[in-house]
Every structure is written in structure tokens, then in C-alpha cells.
Amino acid sequence: xxxxxxxxxxxxxxxxxxxxxxxxxxxxxxxxxxxxxxxxxxxxxxxxxxxxxxxxxxxxxxxxxxxxxxxxxxxxxxxxxxxxxxxxxxxxxxxxxxxxxxxxxxxxxxxxxxxxxxxxxxxxxxxxxxxxxxxxxxxxxxxxxxxxxxxxxxxxxxxxxxxxxxxxxxxxxxxxxxxxxxxxxxxxxxxxxxxxxxxxxxxxxxxxxxxxxxxxxxxxxxxxxxxxxxxxxxxxxxxxxxxxxxxxxxxxxxxxxxxxxxxxxxxxxxxxxxxxxxxxxxxxxxxxxxxxxxxxxxxxxxxxxxxxxxxxxxxxxxxxxxxxxxxxxxxxxxxxxxxxxxxxxxxxxxxxxxxxxxxxxxxxxxxxxxxxxxxxxxxxxxxxxxxxxxxxxxxxxxxxxxxxxxxxxxxxxxxxxxxxxxxxxxxxxxxxxxxxxxxxxxx
Amino acid sequence: xxxxxxxxxxxxxxxxxxxxxxxxxxxxxxxxxxxxxxxxxxxxxxxxxxxxxxxxxxxxxxxxxxxxxxxxxxxxxxxxxxxxxxxxxxxxxxxxxxxxxxxxxxxxxxxxxxxxxxxxxxxxxxxxxxxxxxxxxxxxxxxxxxxxxxxxxxxxxxxxxxxxxxxxxxxxxxxxxxxxxxxxxxxxxxxxxxxxxxxxxxxxxxxxxxxxxxxxxxxxxxxxxxxxxxxxxxxxxxxxxxxxxxxxxxxxxxxxxxxxxxxxxxxxxxxxxxxxxxxxxxxxxxxxxxxxxxxxxxxxxxxxxxxxxxxxxxxxxxxxxxxxxxxxxxxxxxxxxxxxxxxxxxxxxxxxxxxxxxxxxxxxxxxxxxxxxxxxxxxxxxxxxxxxxxxxxxxxxxxxxxxxxxxxxxxxxxxxxxxxxxxxxxxxxxxxxxxxxxxxxxxxxxxxxxxxxxxxxxxxxxxxxxxxxxxxxxxxxxx
Numbered sequence: 001x002x003x004x005x006x007x008x009x010x011x012x013x014x015x016x017x018x019x020x021x022x023x024x025x026x027x028x029x030x031x032x033x034x035x036x037x038x039x040x041x042x043x044x045x046x047x048x049x050x051x052x053x054x055x056x057x058x059x060x061x062x063x064x065x066x067x068x069x070x071x072x073x074x075x076x077x078x079x080x081x082x083x084x085x086x087x088x089x090x091x092x093x094x095x096x097x098x099x100x101x102x103x104x105x106x107x108x109x110x111x112x113x114x115x116x117x118x119x120x121x122x123x124x125x126x127x128x129x130x131x132x133x134x135x136x137x138x139x140x141x142x143x144x145x146x147x148x149x150x151x152x153x154x155x156x157x158x159x160x161x162x163x164x165x166x167x168x169x170x171x172x173x174x175x176x177x178x179x180x181x182x183x184x185x186x187x188x189x190x191x192x193x194x195x196x197x198x199x200x201x202x203x204x205x206x207x208x209x210x211x212x213x214x215x216x217x218x219x220x221x222x223x224x225x226x227x228x229x230x231x232x233x234x235x236x237x238x239x240x241x242x243x244x245x246x247x248x249x250x251x252x253x254x255x256x257x258x259x260x261x262x263x264x265x266x267x268x269x270x271x272x273x274x275x276x277x278x279x280x281x282x283x284x285x286x287x288x289x290x291x292x293x294x295x296x297x298x299x300x301x302x303x304x305x306x307x308x309x310x311x312x313x314x315x316x317x318x319x320x321x322x323x324x325x326x327x328x329x330x331x332x333x334x335x336x337x338x339x340x341x342x343x344x345x346x347x348x349x350x351x352x353x354x355x356x357x358x359x360x361x362x363x364x365x366x367x368x369x370x371x372x373x374x375x376x377x378x379x380x381x382x383x384x385x386x387x388x389x390x391x392x393x394x395x396x397x398x399x400x401x402x403x404x405x406x407x408x409x410x411x412x413x414x415x416x417x418x419x420x421x422x423x424x425x426x427x428x429x430x431x432x433x434x435x436x437x438x439x440x441x442x443x
Numbered sequence: 444x445x446x447x448x449x450x451x452x453x454x455x456x457x458x459x460x461x462x463x464x465x466x467x468x469x470x471x472x473x474x475x476x477x478x479x480x481x482x483x484x485x486x487x488x489x490x491x492x493x494x495x496x497x498x499x500x501x502x503x504x505x506x507x508x509x510x511x512x513x514x515x516x517x518x519x520x521x522x523x524x525x526x527x528x529x530x531x532x533x534x535x536x537x538x539x540x541x542x543x544x545x546x547x548x549x550x551x552x553x554x555x556x557x558x559x560x561x562x563x564x565x566x567x568x569x570x571x572x573x574x575x576x577x578x579x580x581x582x583x584x585x586x587x588x589x590x591x592x593x594x595x596x597x598x599x600x601x602x603x604x605x606x607x608x609x610x611x612x613x614x615x616x617x618x619x620x621x622x623x624x625x626x627x628x629x630x631x632x633x634x635x636x637x638x639x640x641x642x643x644x645x646x647x648x649x650x651x652x653x654x655x656x657x658x659x660x661x662x663x664x665x666x667x668x669x670x671x672x673x674x675x676x677x678x679x680x681x682x683x684x685x686x687x688x689x690x691x692x693x694x695x696x697x698x699x700x701x702x703x704x705x706x707x708x709x710x711x712x713x714x715x716x717x718x719x720x721x722x723x724x725x726x727x728x729x730x731x732x733x734x735x736x737x738x739x740x741x742x743x744x745x746x747x748x749x750x751x752x753x754x755x756x757x758x759x760x761x762x763x764x765x766x767x768x769x770x771x772x773x774x775x776x777x778x779x780x781x782x783x784x785x786x787x788x789x790x791x792x793x794x795x796x797x798x799x800x801x802x803x804x805x806x807x808x809x810x811x812x813x814x815x816x817x818x819x820x821x822x823x824x825x826x827x828x829x830x831x832x833x834x835x836x837x838x839x840x841x842x843x844x845x846x847x848x849x850x851x852x853x854x855x856x857x858x859x860x861x862x863x864x865x866x867x868x869x870x871x872x873x874x875x876x877x878x879x880x881x882x883x884x885x886x887x888x889x890x891x892x893x894x895x896x897x898x899x900x901x902x903x904x905x906x907x908x909x910x911x912x913x914x915x916x917x918x919x920x921x922x
């Protein structure tokens with residue numbers, strides 16, 4: 001029995017029939033090696049086990065979490081959570097506990113990554129830094145391994161484990177002006193190639209030397225996968241979130257053609273390329289959920305609470321704290337094609353190649369209009385070729401409209417890419433017909 | 444608890460660290476949120492453990508464990524040193540620390556009413572009542588209210604002899620009304636976007652008097668759905684104080700972080716347009732711009748007794764009469780820059796390495812007032828309460844959206860405007876500041892959700908501000 005399974009079992013035993021209850025737990029090590037100015041300056045790790053508990057007493061619900069996991073700590077924690085539940089109003093939306101269910105076979109885990117040392121992470125960093133030569137490098141390499149457990153008083157239990165290795169780095173010719181980005185992620189640290197990432201970022205940084213100002217306006221764009229990942233992170237959280245949809249704040253209209261016919265978006269932890277575990281915070285098994293098929297909005301991410309209100313089944317996307325935030329997809333895929341980024345560029349008469357969308361914020365979730373900036377490599381494309389680097393631009397653009405009918409000219413090959421919001425998604429590069437830039441270095 | 448921190452430090456030194464410090468942190472939080480008269484979430488979270496930082500050569504190593512035993516703390520210290528040593532594979536210049544006074548002391552947030560002793564039922568009743576009052580306004584779709592409390596105990600020990608304990612109490616909350624239209628949503632919040640947060644006890648919540656403002660924000664949210672859109676163009680803008688507080692946070696607070704200026708955050712949060720050789724001479728804004736970073740302000744969210752390196756809380760001039768004169772720093776960054784340490788390094792819980800964080804970075808009051816600014820404006824827009832925010836990674840190019848605005852014509856506040864936005868470039872924008880509200884309108888706004896660092900950390904920062912007027916600002920940017 002893993003530490004996480006043991007924590008869940010002890011908590012449910014201590015509830016001792018006083019309440020409906022579900023316990024979730026995770027335990028493992030997270031490590032991150034961070035570098036700037038071309039050397040490692042912050043190198044951190046933590047061992048952490050935590051226990052979450054939701055109890056329902058006569059329809060009154062309380063949730064709590066703790067890292068105090070000795071016997072006395074768990075006993076005090078369970079008693080305090082039950083006592084808290086008694087003091088709040090009845091939760092009319094409580095959907096009940098999940099019952100026993102078959103779990104999908106998911107094991108996104110690599111033992112070598114689980115025990116990766118700071119020396120191994122440093123070696124990847126060194127390869128990235130060395131690939132840039134005189135350029136100034138910054139970024140991080142991280143690994144984590146966790147065991148997960150779930151148990152409830154309805155007799156349902158579940159277990160899982162995962163590892164993930166992530167890398168993000170930039171090379172800077174002139175910091176804040178001419179830089180290049182590379183990201184990668186995998187279940188296996190061995191899959192990360194610091195030298196290749198470094199070569200890509202360095203080439204971008206050198207190509208970005210002496211950027212020129214470009215008048216804001218509407219341009220065709222070729223978005224690198226990191227940019228598409230950012231679009232989908234926001235659409236996932238604000239739009240495909242069933243709670244937001246039920247409350248009228250989502251832009252999604254089920255059954256409507258809201259995306260280009262070439263767009264297909266789904267969530268699937270069962271995919272061999274995915275990361276994560278096979279069930280959610282309510283113990284519901286995860287499965288593939290189609291969100292957009294041939295441009296039509298067809299699905300939402302549900303937890304048990306939203307599913308009950310909508311008269312459907314949970315899709316296995318509950319998160320801790322979902323009573324407030326709702327459920328949202330966490331293993332997003334977007335279909336791509338066979339084209340390379342160079343192929344996409346070749347199809348642009350005049351437009352921009354964008355490497356990263358930074359500091360994006362949504363002005364209204366109903367329209368998904370966002371503002372943000374380009375960074376770490378923005379280039380002018382003329383007659384099918386990159387001709388010159390451009391200074392960072394501000395945009396004010398609907399993320400829904402960006403992928404809307406008729407605006408997706410072509411999609412490139414899909415790969416894992418880290419969004420600027422720290423999520424990792426499997427997405428393609430994209431050639432879009434129009435992107436609305438509203439400002440530059442002069443405002 | 445000092446003993447565990449001491450054991451962690453000793454473990455790091457025994458493993459070769461040239462300097463080490465450790466914090467035992469026990470933190471509790473409680474949050475209640477209400478939607479349309481239903482308590483939708485009530486959570487109580489606690490975490491605790493020891494985090495130890497070891498310096499070897501050019502790198503910090505940090506390790507955290509929740510296991511509060513002598514052996515585990517000592518092992519954590521050794522891990523931290525081992526991790527720091529591994530950094531030598533990609534090493535840089537050796538890191539030095541500036542000297543700070545060595546203290547053995549205790550500090551506690553002044554507060555009168557322990558927020559955790561107030562019954563949950565009373566808090567739930569307040570939120571339900573507030574939500575009901577908002578929902579009573581016809582046209583309101585979503586009536587939200589929430590409160591959050593933190594209680595943090597810290598014990599800090601360094602290899603130089605510090606032994607400092609602190610008890611920090613923070614309270615806050617707020618409410619919002621959302622009106623959902625056919626093609627857009629409109630939101631009004633009180634006391635500010637996402638609520639107001641301060642150091643202090645439950646007295647903070649009582650002072651907000653949320654019930655008195657519930658109907659107003661509901662009516663404003665509904666009215667916004669049919670209000671005319673903020674026009675596009677260039678005009679004079681008056682910012683309500685909570686929006687000005689966020690403007691300070693984004694375009695001053697982050698820009699003056701010395702770790703950003705030194706490039707330590709380049710890959711994620713970014714750098715800064717500020718360059719150290721220009722400290723003391725660069726013009727940041729107009730002569731009315733006086734910014735301080737003051738961790739000693741009673742009640743402000745960024746106040747404490749000592750930072751997480753044991754440096755006493757202090758007030759530092761950042762911008763004086765428009766000239767950039769100061770930074771936010773820690774012992775390592777200050778040593779590189781040749782500056783005295785600012786006491787501005789904090790970590791998010793026991794398991795995150797302390798880093799440069801804003802304290803209370805605020806605009807000192809001027810001698811004007813909101814009424815006087817409006818009366819003195821022929822043609823402009825008054826914007827209030829943040830709705831969206833974005834700024835580039837050098838903290839130059841920003842764009843903010845506000846929840847509500849009013850047209851100003853011939854010195855009078857006129858019709859309501861929906862979807863107001865404004866955009867600009869930091870030094871030019873601050874250079875256009877020509878009116879600052881006085882002490883009577885000076886509010887210690889709190890930001891409880893400042894993200895920074897990898898792995899991510901959430902910081903609690905304060906931003907004293909009163910209303911201000913800016914001339915010739917670009918407004919009405921649309922998607």
C-alpha cells in the first residue's frame with residue numbers, strides 16, 4: 001500500500017460512520033533546477049504528502065486539507081472537519097459520493113524519472129546552456145513523482161502514480177529584446193534533449209537580433225505550439241468548464257459551429273502520450289472527452305456537481321476546490337497535421353511568426369477577448385519566408401475567434417508544448433488568417 | 444520549533460554549506476464562498492514543515508520536508524547542501540550576502556479579533572445575507588461573496604545566529620454582482636476586484652460593511668449591460684484608488700524587484716526596463732510621483748516584523764519626486780548591486796524558497812481629491828475597479844480593463860461607460876500624473892494573489908493609493 005493509499009484508508013476509518021466522506025491523498029518528491037545568466041542559481045526540492053477530506057453531515061459539507069499526517073494529526077484533522085461541517089448550511093447541490101467503478105489502465109510513470117538526481121537535471125541544463133555559446137540562458141528543468149490515493153465511505157477506492165519531467169529555457173542575445181524559447185515535457189526525463197532545445201532557442205535568439213517596430217493592426221500569424229497551448233489553457237479553464245457554462249459565463253454553445261472545421265480538441269489522459277492519473281478528485285474514472293469535433297462544440301468538462309445539474313454524467317474532471325472553480329480539462333489535445341512550421345510560413349504572404357504569448361488576461365469570458373504580448377521571438381513573414389525580427393507586440397484578440405470558422409488556414413504537426421500559464425498540452429502550430437495587434441513598444 | 448530549524452541549519456553546514464537558514468512554518472487558512480445564497484465552498488487547509496536554504500558557491504540549494512523531527516530536519520539540511528553542490532555543474536560567480544543585524548526576537552500582527560475564533564455559522568450567515576441583497580436586484584445572475592483568513596506561525600534560524608519567531612494574521616474578502624447579457628457579462632465588485640485583504644483579524648471584515656454596498660454593485664452591474672461602450676481615443680483618465688494600486692503593483696512594484704533587474708526571473712516573469720546604473724537619476728514619473736516600499740504600515744497586507752532572511756521590516760524610498768531611487772532587494776541581490784538589504788524576501792509557506800517580494804509598495808498621498816480632480820477635468824474618463832491586467836516582461840507596455848467608468852464633461856461626472864480599457868508605456872504614463880488624492884482617500888489596498896517564481900509562489904502584497912489623474916491616455920482598446 002502506498003503512502004497515499006494508507007493516508008486515505010486511515011482518514012476514512014477515523015470518520016467512523018459519523019459522515020459521508022471522501023479522502024484524497026498524494027505523496028512524492030518535486031524538484032526544480034533553475035538557471036539564469038547562464039548558471040544554476042536556485043535548485044530546490046521537497047518531499048510532501050498531503051491529505052484532503054470532504055465530509056457531509058446531514059447534507060452539510062466541509063472540505064479540508066493537511067500535511068499533518070501522524071496519527072494524532074489525522075485524528076484531530078478528521079474531527080475538526082466533521083465539526084466544521086455541522087456549522088454550515090445544508091449544501092443543496094451535494095451530488096453524493098461516487099460508487100465503486102472500474103478504473104482505466106493508466107500508468108504514466110518512469111522509475112528513472114522518479115529518482116532523478118539534481119546532477120541529472122543539471123546535465124540537461126548544461127547541454128542547453130552550452131548550445132547557446134555566448135548567449136545568456138535562463139529557464140528550468142523539473143522532475144516530480146507522486147503516488148495518489150482515493151477512498152470514500154461508499155466503498156470506492158482508487159490509486160495512481162505519475163512522473164513528469166519538464167524543461168523550459170530561453171537564450172537571450174539582448175535580454176528582453178532578442179531571445180528564443182524552447183519547451184519540452186514528458187513522463188521520462190530521458191526524453192528531454194537539452195542540446196536540441198538549446199540549439200533551437202539559440203537560433204531563434206540570433207535570428208531575433210536588431211528587431212524593428214511594426215505598426216499594430218490585423219495580421220496573418222503562424223503561432224508556434226507554445227502559443228496554441230496558451231489559447232487552449234484559457235479556453236479549457238473559462239469555456240469548456242461546465243460550471244462556467246451552467247452559470248452563463250462560458251462562450252461555448254453546444255452543437256454550434258464555433259471553430260474552424262479543421263479544429264478538433266479533446267481531453268484524454270488515457271492517451272499514451274499524456275501525463276497524469278486515471279481518475280479525478282471525486283474518484284470518477286477519466287475517459288476521453290471530445291470538446292470540439294470538426295469545428296462544432298460538442299463537450300464540456302464535468303464533475304459530479306455540474307453533471308447532476310446538467311442531467312449528465314461526470315466526465316472525470318473534478319479538481320480539489322471544484323465547488324468554486326468548476327471542472328476543467330487537464331489533458332488537452334488538439335489535432336494537427338503533417339506540416340512543419342516552415343511549411344506554414346511558406347503559405348503566408350505577409351504576416352507574423354509568433355513564438356510565445358505572454359501575460360494573457362481575459363477581458364470577458366463570454367467573448368474570450370484577451371490581451372497579452374508576444375515575446376521570445378516575433379518575426380515578419382513576407383512572401384512565404386521570414387524576413388526580419390519584430391519587437392514584441394500587444395494584442396487584443398478573442399481566443400475563440402482566433403480558432404473560429406474560416407480563420408484557421410493550416411495546422412502543423414502537434415507536439416507537447418508548455419503554455420505561458422505553466423500547463424503542458426499536446427497541440428500543433430497554426431496558421432491563422434487574422435490576429436488583432438493593438439500596440440507596440442510605443443504603446 | 445526553533446530546534447527543528449536549528450537542526451536543519453546544522454545539517455546543511457555539516458554537509459558543506461557556507462551559509463544556511465531554515466524556517467519552520469505552520470499555516471492555517473479558512474475560506475468560505477457563497478453563490479446565489481448557497482455556501483458553495485467551505486474549506487480549511489493547514490500545512491507545515493521546515494524548509495532549509497544552503498549556499499554553496501553560486502547557487503542556493505533548498506529542501507523542504509513536512510516531517511518535523513530532529514532527524515528529518517537534519518537530513519533536509521544535508522539534502523539542501525547536496526542540491527546546491529550539484530549546481531556547480533553549471534556554475535557562476537560566488538554569491539555573497541550583505542550583513543544584517545542578528546536578532547533574537549518575536550513579532551506578531553496587531554489584531555483584535557481572532558478570525559478563526561469567529562463561528563463559521565456567523566461567517567456563512569453574513570455571506571448568504573450579502574448574496575441575497577445583491578440577488579434582489581433584478582437582472583443580476585450571479586451574486587458572489589467570500590471571506591478568507593490566514594494564520595501563520597514562523598520560526599527562523601540562520602547560521603549567523605538569527606532566532607526570530609513571528610505570528611502573522613491576515614483577513615479579507617469581498618463580493619461581486621454579475622449580470623449576464625446575450626453577448627457579454629458585466630461585473631461589479633466591492634471593496635475591490637477579488638476582495639480586499641489586510642493584516643489583521645475579523646475586525647477587517649466588519650469594517651468593510653458589505654451589506655451597505657450590495658444593492659449598489661448589483662444595480663451597477665445590470666446598468667452596465669446597456670451602458671454605452673467606452674470610446675476609443677486619447678483623453679485624461681482618473682483612476683479610482685484600487686485600480687491605481689494595481690497599476691502601482693504591475694508597473695512599479697515588479698519593475699523594481701532587484702532579482703528581475705539582475706535577470707534571475709528572465710525566463711518566466713521577465714526582467715525590468717530599469718537598469719542599475721540609472722538608479723538615482725532616471726525619471727520614472729512626474730514630480731507628484733512619490734513611491735515607498737514600507738513593510739511597517741499597520742494593517743497593510745505586506746506588513747511584517749522581519750522578512751524571511753531575518754532582516755527587519757523597513758520603509759525604503761523607491762521613487763522620490765519622480766526620480767527612481769530604490770529597489771526591492773534581499774541579502775544576495777543587494778550584495779551584487781552594492782546596496783543595503785531591503786528586507787523584502789519572503790517565501791510562500793515552508794516549502795518554497797524565499798525570494799524578493801513586494802512589501803507595501805504604494806503612492807504617497809498628494810493634496811487633491813477625487814471630487815476636485817473631476818471638477819478640474821473638462822473632458823475625461825473616471826475608471827474604477829480592475830477587471831483585466833496585462834504588462835510586458837520588462838514592465839513597460841501595459842493594458843488594463845476596469846469594471847466601470849464614467850464620462851467626465853466640463854467638470855461633471857456624466858454617463859456610465861462599459862468595458863473601459865486604457866493602455867500605455869510605464870514612464871510616459873507616470874510622467875503624465877498631475878493630480879494625486881490626499882490622505883483622506885488613501886487606502887492600503889491588498890493583493891493576495893501575486894504570482895512569481897518557479898516553482899510558483901503566491902505572495903501577499905500591499906499597495907497604498909489614493910485616486911490619481913493622468914493626462915493624455917489611450918483608452919477604449921477593443922478586440
